[in-house]
Amino acid sequence: MLRLENLSKSFGEIKAVDNVSFQVESGEIFGLLGPNGAGKTTIIQMVAGLLKPDNGRIWLDSIEALVNPEATKKLLGVVPQEMAFYEELSAWENLFFWGSIQGVKGKILKDRIHFYLEKTGLLARAKDPIKKYSGGMKRRINLIIGLLHQPRVLLLDEPTIGIDVQTRLNIYEVIKEAAQAGTTILYTTHNLKEAEELCDRIAIMDEGKILASGTLKELITIVGKKDIAYLQGEFSLEKAQEVLTSLPPEAVLSLQEGKLVLALEASSSLPPLLELFFQKGLTIHDISIKEPSLESVFLHLTGKELRE
């Protein structure tokens, strides 16, 4: 179990993390979804004991992290956002070193290294120096290092950046197995799909704050039973805003030049709106209507689009 209570951290003027609270149960994968600079890594670093929070408390199981950092380290596994290992060493040598430092010994360590390398399809390359690996292969090693000592609480900071679909599924599998074994997992990402596919519960974060959290279903109800309309065309912000005055403000999820996302009570309200666009001489090239998804929730809450 991992619990954060009213956690805050500022860097000068920037409120990197602003009064964040949540709890992740054992066996649960909890996703922290947020754009660049949302404060995800800052949270991970505070839990890992590398940054002192300005405020708030952190528990891992029954241990209070800030009071007992040494005991916390034993429970914790962290996969940092940056690749952190020795490039000149082989995968095997790296894993052996990191496992040993974590106190895993002898045959158990060797078996685990073998198991994870096989699982992630790297066994054949185990003896090559990591500097000869591709980006995706390095990512996998970066992940395995955090898993070797089978921590009670696992913090994963965007572990799948730059990874192809196949490998990504592979990594999901490893993470899901860890969760099934009872590990508490905090998973940060700015990838909507990933959050949808992998996480049991999701917290949407922006500018240091958690805007909403819950299961995917719960989050979608925030937008309600609506049709999400995506419009693309040639229109300026001001012109579009003039047209949109006819709609309630919460219906506009996102408005950019040439791009508009609306949450409509019913798709039947779309034709009259298009009519208004044409009257003002604005062109629309492309319209699509979708069911509410995490994306629309995210847009609704932050007004920001997430791009990979």
Added chain:
Amino acid sequence: MKRIFFLLRKDFIRKWKNPQVIIGFMLIPLVFTFIMGAVFGRQAEVSLPPIKILIVDNDQSLLSQLLLGALTQGEFQKKITLVKLKEEKEGRRLINKGQATALLIIPQGFAQSVWEEKPTQLILVKNPAEQFLPQIAEEITDTITLLLSGAVTIFSPELQTIRTLIESNSSRQNTLDDKAVADISIRIKGKFEKFGDYVFPPILWVKQETIELPGKKEAPQLSFHGYILPAMAILFLLFVCNTVIEDTLREKEKMTLFRLLISPLKMEEFVWSKILTAIIIGITVTAFLLLLGTLFFAINWGNFWMVAVLVITLNIACGGFISVFYSFVKTERQAGAVLSTVILVMSLLGGSMVPVDIFPQFLRPISRFTLNYWGIEAFHRIMFGRSWADLAPIFIAFTLGGFALAAIGSFFLKKNLVKGYAG
């Protein structure tokens, strides 16, 4: 403790797989020694200042005057400045103050012994502070002794003249007129030049092996290579230590330190593992250098155990010394700039690049505050067959100083590394 072992192992494998830098630091001193040996070994006297020898002539005989005359002739003239003194006491005082390279005492009855072809002895007192020049002075007097022992036969015609002169001037035996002495000196000089190829080593160090004085016991010789290599080696050992300890900052930049910080590892363990790695790699590199020195340049390093202790303690000192500078440097680049400057300046002052012997007087005391000076000094002491008692102070100072500096260094380096992270 066990974790330190894993850290050391990890760093050794890393260095083993990426040995270029360290091998470079090992090869440079060898190449340098070779080149310097090739360039200066043949004409080293050109690069050396005149050797100042104090003379006390207790004999005041014609022969002793001739001897001194010979010392200012031909080849010798370029190398030697003679200063005649009245009293031995004054000479010893000046030598102890380090104001000359050597003191040559011509004992009373010297001439008499030579005339009678009895064994003769000159006394040469060397300046204890100089490492290099006294050797030359010693060789010169050796040569002179050799000359004298052969002189009776080679110079028999001149000796006849001298006898005649002495007999005709017997009332004032010790004050031959200058003209007569000069005349004989010139004749002797002529002979010197004629026989020069046989009796004069044109290059003192190279040909001196051919000079064997009867009864001279064999002492370890300081070869030119044997002088240069340790001096250069210490300079590059400091660089070796630096590349290893620099790794601490590299690990911070590469985020592996981040991972280590969230592991159960203690920062002390991390920092000490780096210092230890530096020391152990330093020892290995030194051992290789000495071995290669023996293989390539036939250097005789002297007593094995003394050399072994020196290599270990010297590297402790180097590791400790370098670690101190990591108390305040923040980045690898900063470290590179600061440490290169410190290492180069200290090595220059300490005699790693230019022998301290030829430094101006005011610089010499400064040399003694450098690691290089004492390292070179210790190598020389061992090569000259000095006792453990002569070396123990250096060994002890290296060890205690090294560990003390490493303790300071590791303490601040630890703080330096976790900066930006919570404690």
